[in-house]
Amino acid sequence: MNVRISEGWGRMLREEFDKDYFTSLTDFVRTEYKTYRVYPPAAKIFSAFDTCPFENTKVVIIGQDPYHGYGQAHGLCFSVNDGVPFPPSLRNIFIEIQNETGKPIPPSGCLDRWARQGVLLLNATLTVREASPGSHQGKGWERFTDSVIETVSRKKNNVVFMLWGAYARSKARLIDPTRHLILEANHPSPLSANRGGWFGCGHFMKANQYLQSKGLPMIEW
Numbered sequence: 606m607n608v609r610i611s612e613g614w615g616r617m618l619r620e621e622f623d624k625d626y627f628t629s630l631t632d633f634v635r636t637e638y639k640t641y642r643v644y645p646p647a648a649k650i651f652s653a654f655d656t657c658p659f660e661n662t663k664v665v666i667i668g669q670d671p672y673h674g675y676g677q678a679h680g681l682c683f684s685v686n687d688g689v690p691f692p693p694s695l696r697n698i699f700i701e702i703q704n705e706t707g708k709p710i711p712p713s714g715c716l717d718r719w720a721r722q723g724v725l726l727l728n729a730t731l732t733v734r735e736a737s738p739g740s741h742q743g744k745g746w747e748r749f750t751d752s753v754i755e756t757v758s759r760k761k762n763n764v765v766f767m768l769w770g771a772y773a774r775s776k777a778r779l780i781d782p783t784r785h786l787i788l789e790a791n792h793p794s795p796l797s798a799n800r801g802g803w804f805g806c807g808h809f810m811k812a813n814q815y816l817q818s819k820g821l822p823m824i825e826w
Contacts, residue, residue, distance in 0.1 A: 608622045608651075609651065610651045610654050610655065611651075611654050611655045611658050611659070612658075613658045613659035613660050614651075614654040614658070614659045616659075617659055617756050617760065618749075618752065618753065618756065621749060626745045626748055627745060627749060629744075629745060630744055630745030630746065630749070633741075633744050633745070634650075634732055634741070634744075637732070637734060637741070641734045641735065642675075642734070642735040643732055643733065643734055643735065643741075644672065644673060644674075644677070644678040644732070644733055644735060645671055645678040645679050645680045645732070646679070649678075649679050649680035650680060650731050650732060651680065651731070652679060652680025652681055652720075653680055653681050653682070653720065653725055653726050653727050653728070654725075655680075656681070656717055656720035656721055657720040657721070657723060657724060657725045657726070659757075659760075661722075661723040662723055662724075662725050662757060662761065662764060663722075663723035663724070663763075663764060663765065663821055663822075663824070664719075664723060664724040664725065664764065664766075664767065664812055664816075664824060665724075665725045665727060665754065665757060665764060665765070665766045665767070666682060666683070666724060666725070666726050666727065666767045666769075667682070667728075667729065667754070667766070667767070667768055667769075667773040668682025668683055668726070668727065668728040668729065668773070669682075669728060669729050669730065669770075669772050669773070670728060670729075670730050670733050670738055670739060670741075670742070671728055671730070671731070671732065671733045672685065672692060672733075673733045673734070673735055673736055673737060673738050673740075674736070675735070676689055677689055677692070678733070679715075680731075681716050681717065681720055681726035682726040682727055682728040683695050683698060683716060683726065683793075684715055684716035684717070684726060685714040685715065686714075686715060687713045687714075687715050688713070689714060690714075691714045692714075693794060694792070694793045694794045694795075695714050695793075696710075697793040697794070697795065697798050697803060697804075698793050699711065699714075700804070701793070701803065701804055701805075701806065701808075701809070702809050702826045704804065704805070705807060705809050705810045706809065706810065706826060708826065718825075719826070722822070722824050723822075723824070724824060725757070727750060727753060727754075728750070729746065729747050729750045729751075729772070729773075729776075730742050730744075730746040730747060730750075731746050731749075731750070732746070751776070751779055754766075754776055754779045754780065755779045758779060758780045758781050758784065758785060759781070761784075761785075762784050762785070763784070763785065763786075763815075763816075763819040763821065764784075764785045764786075765785070765786045765788065765811075765812040765815055765816065766780050766785055766786070766787045766788065767788050767790075767808055767812070768787065768788065768789045768790075769789075769790050769791065769792050770791060770792030770794075770797060771792075773792075774789050777789070786811075786812070786815045788806075788808045788811055788812065790802055790803055790808060791803045791806075809824075809826045812824065813826075
């Protein structure tokens, strides 16, 4: 199947695109876009891969579903378009970065600037029906994104994986801890973060310390 995705990822995932489940997933997604309002816009489904080429990937942050409200999702987990108010989880991410680094909270919640530095902002499910969280779960996206995680783990070295919350932490089984750094914490959503285990996790500084120790450029969070 011909999937429009950046060249490096296309080479790495070619076998996945030819599997029966991916054909069924594609048929489902096409029907959903024709029938309902679905996010992100179709042209942005693979934005996480297009803005963070395989060759550049140094950090992987795993989300679950795209935002399901109008104008929010644009293909990068936790990120919103310029001018969109910060969702609570994203605000807590910025607060943690401010606490770790002293940097002020940025004016925009668009994390494209992270992706272009080598941060793969990967939702486990890449599409969602408007106002219906979880509506595209169990259709094949999770199998595809699990393959992405396994491919990064197998084909690269010295990648930082940030796993926030129980769902993301369940993906640790796909990652080789002898070749990569796995950082785990509670989810940054207020319900979870306010119980402890998010604020003070130190993930952003730990990631940069690890990258620096491997001779790799640090991320400008």
